Amino acid sequence: MNQEEFQLVQSSIPAEPGIYKYFDEEHTLIYVGKAKHLRKRVSSYFNKNQNSYKTNELVRRIRSIEFTIVNSEQDAFLLENSLIKEFQPRYNINLKDDKSYPYIVIKKEDFPRVFLTRRVIRDGSEYLGPFTSVGKVRELIHFTRQHIPLRTCKLNLTPQNIEKKKFKVCLEYHLGNCKGPCEGLQTPADYAENLQRLRSLLKGNLSPVLQVYKDQMMQYVEQLSFEKAEILKKKIEHLRAYQAKSTIVNQKMGDIDVFAIAVVEDDAYVNFLMVRNGTIVDTQTITLKKKLDESAGELLSFAVNHFRETFRSTAPEIVVPFPVEYPDEQVKQIIPKSGDKKNLIELSIKNVDYFIQELQKRKRLHLQEAGEDKMEILEQLQDDLSLMETPVHIECFDNSNFQGSYPVSAMVCFKDGVPSKKDYRHFNVKTVQGINDFATMKEVVFRRYKRLMESNESLPQLVIIDGGKGQLGAAMESIEDLGLTGRMTLVGLAKNEEEIFFAGDKDSLKLPFDGQSLRLIRYIRDEVHRFGITFHRKKRSGGTFKNQLEDIKGIGNSTADTLLKHFRSVKNVTLATMEEITNVVGKQKAQIVYTYFHPDDEGNSEKEAVSTNDD
Template identity: 40%
Template sequence: MPISLEEKIGHLPLKPGVYQFKDVRGNHLYIGKAKRLRNRVRSYFQDSGNHDGRIRVMVKKIHDLEVIVTDSEAEALILENTLIKKHHPRYNIMYRDDKSYPYICITNDEKPRVYPTRTVVKDGSKYFGPYDHVGHLRRMLETIRKTFELCTCAVSPKMIDKSRGAPKWHSCFDDYLKNCSGDWGADKYAVALQKVERLLSGKTEGLMKEVKEEMEIASTALEFEQAAQLRDSLLSLQKYNQKMKIVDSKKINRDLFAIEVAEDISEACGVLFKVREGKLVGKFHRYIKNIEDVSQEFMMQAFVEDYYSDPRGVDTGSLPDEVYISHSMEDDEPLHSYLWEVLGKKVPIHVPKIGDKKHLMKMALSNARLKLGERRIEKEKAEKNRIPKSVEDLKEYLHLERLPRRIECFDNSNIQGSDPVASMVCFVDGKPRKSEYKRFNIKTVVGPDDFASMREVLKRRYSRVKKDKLQAPDLILVDGGKGQLSAAVEALREIDFLEQCEVAGLAKRLEEVFLPGRADAVMIPKRSPSLKLLQMARDEAHRFAITFHRKKRSDRTLKTELTDIPGIGEKKASELLKEFGSVKKIKESSEETLQQFLGNKSGGAVYRHFRD
């Protein structure tokens, strides 16, 4: 008999490890790490009132549990990060990189190569970065080429052999032939690579001092050619160093992590500033998803742990002496343990309060807000340009020639032919565009004739569209069946507009769609979003027409009550209603007030009319 979830939890060890919650289908719901597995997992099922709504919903879905015991919290942190990226659990916060960041790679070959890449392979190579700005990456590569005469393109001996006799296809081709193909001794090449690593790690001050000393030694020894080369290398380093922004008066290696949240788009942005020897040598950002009911403390912990548990963050050899964060973490003990394991020393983690660190954190937060602003615009543009599935499917259901992105829907309203009106509503990409709604007073039809009213309105609307060269709809929808559709087709044919767009009728009784030239109705599935779109447009046109009709009838009724008063015609009745708002307010007004507005004679007549 299978072991139950409660029994599994009861047998969990009090050891560090990773736990994986799964639903009834075996899909991963959440992956987390723990210092003591049993205590951490039990906490989800105890005191559920203390959990946020997101966690309470998740707990109800948990059907199975899988754990992996590790030797340390640091090991659990790395394993958690790996499993999250592999399985993408629904309730873990996830990252959305807007691009694949470039790194500078030093390969693990016999003669290591240095080149930029966006692909990271776990083969022992070292990766420096990430570089948020390609310009910074290019400056760094140029400095490496000029200072150390190293090739910085992804060429290999095999590629060189294939290109013998061919044109030189890269500016550092000669450098490769010189230092990668044997002209340089192994020792000289190794020394150059060590210096490149120091440069990439931000240790420019010590590197410049060392190159300057080597230049002076060469000059003293009368090795002028070598001294000149070292002078050029020093100038190249100084030029690069001058372009680095000094952000900290103390030359300490620091990493700063900032988190900003944009609830309106349900995303957050994490920004990292890498400060080495007081200079800002790198920064990058990540967008964070699945943040509903997630605290900024939890997001901060996940962001920092994810960065340092990535093998690329360790291979650089440039981990900081201090870490600063914009918000406290829920539990920083696993990260402390991990950094101790990697560096062999304690790395303090603080929220900055004053000085350069506080100022730099404000700058990081400003960058996060800026990135969220860009993300907001990006999402708005994507949403604006997104064509809903309901629109795409509608094209297939009705066999339309083009996507019905713009739908104009018409309806009539009258009571036994009195106060006849019509309405037009506009839907663009499945959403109402109220700024383009239209109302029509029926002018040429006498009595209750919906077909004639529809013909009048369509001819007026699309004659205007043709004359003023307005945007034509992709689909004209009329509220009604075959009769209304025939009236619409007749009207559009009369003004030579029928070929410019598609037309359809939606009959309410069975929600059937009628098309010109087709005897049978099209039956769109009842639960289809496409049918719901047509129904929404039809119902909105009906609402808009009814509202207009009621207002017109009300205005007519009120005007009739006022025009029965001697000396009050339609014009004065309209002015009275506009000024006082209703007949009730007119009735309640004093004779003096009415006379001030209408004059003594008319004002007195109105006052007496409502009191006699």
């Protein structure tokens, strides 16, 4: 869109706060921005004095502009961040973070169980987190179980079942790890007190737990029950030792979020320190990709919102190295000059520097590996996996989908131990509706090797299925259908533990963590992730908003934007209750939206029909 074309639409741009959306000639969303005054902000892009090459390139690609008016600058800020994260437009800040974070769930049930999960289900259960590390979560759960007796069984402990004496206590009761609620030996009130101690401990607040144990220990001493008192004394010592390992800043400091940033060329690195009750309880560093010469302030503002939303932070203060745009007036910004908070900023900067150094080390390692004898590594892989031939030709598959929409798969090919990018392939899934990783894997593996057979091309010696036993089994079904059994080796790679599975084997194979074989497999796995995610984001962006909400019959652009503004993402809309949606768009439209995302609840097949039409 040139300046003359823009003049024709300039008068139609509202002079109010809101967000603007730029689309290219294929109506692909390429940029989302916010503004206090939409007309002035959009006009600035078409100013003749624009001297940024990247901005000029963006303007050259704009073919249409859409707007959403909001009530305040804060609403614009939240909606902009939501849409950037949802659709990853080409010219917006790119967040290199595709992780699903672990939570600790307190299940909504009689005598609630406590366990690790990555899925948040709106069933009334309580989710603590998210946390940045699965290892950290497992350590926390193990630690809490040593000190707080909670059940680990899956028994349905309803009052009726307990009263009918359907269950007997297990070994955990006799070991002192459970108080036996299954036989009615523990009351719901006592169990609830234990859960409250668990919450305090997970939030870094050990004082209430320590005080309870001290009081109980003194009671046992008065009753001359010295053995029980000794057990509690050891628990208190263990808790204090655990507390000493944590980084305690100042117990009077309370809850704050600390951020630091470093910008290196087109990349920015932001560290987050979560401080609760004066103790650092979690930390993470992410990478942001600059697209339009964004300032450090713009990048940090984006990251602050991302972290606080992702980790559901309600801390009343944020500590930053310089002022940033964060429109929530209830949250206080601190730019410290000295003291404990200044020390926290310096610690956060140290974490950023370490993160950058580690990235540089990995790059150097890859360069070194590129110069190594690849055949030697492949021969080592052949030996480790007991392959009949040296795997000079390796292919790896990975699935990707988003809320059941845009299911795709990716395949990367390595020849002689290096990427053969001309042989990389993307697959638009044709026969699978919704989320079904097994059926998706079966389809794409069948299509890939059927084509190779028809064109008489060579088959790989090794095929890696990223996803473990289930997807490996689905891939093997296609290999058997094609009559290729025994002509190539297929293995599954578990996503979390990096274990290798062979079809039909009960036990997995664990390769040396720093060994050449696993390093090559890990490199191939990371490459298929990168390749698949790039394609998937392009698909999602190409679909824009229409495929997500506006394809629902009876839901238009205005209602879709209202839902996104309130719930911040399509995912949150799908998880919302009927009552929550009704409060936003009214009962009639809420019924349409809820029925679309929950067809089984009403016996409705509208969603399936729409998906079929999209294909």
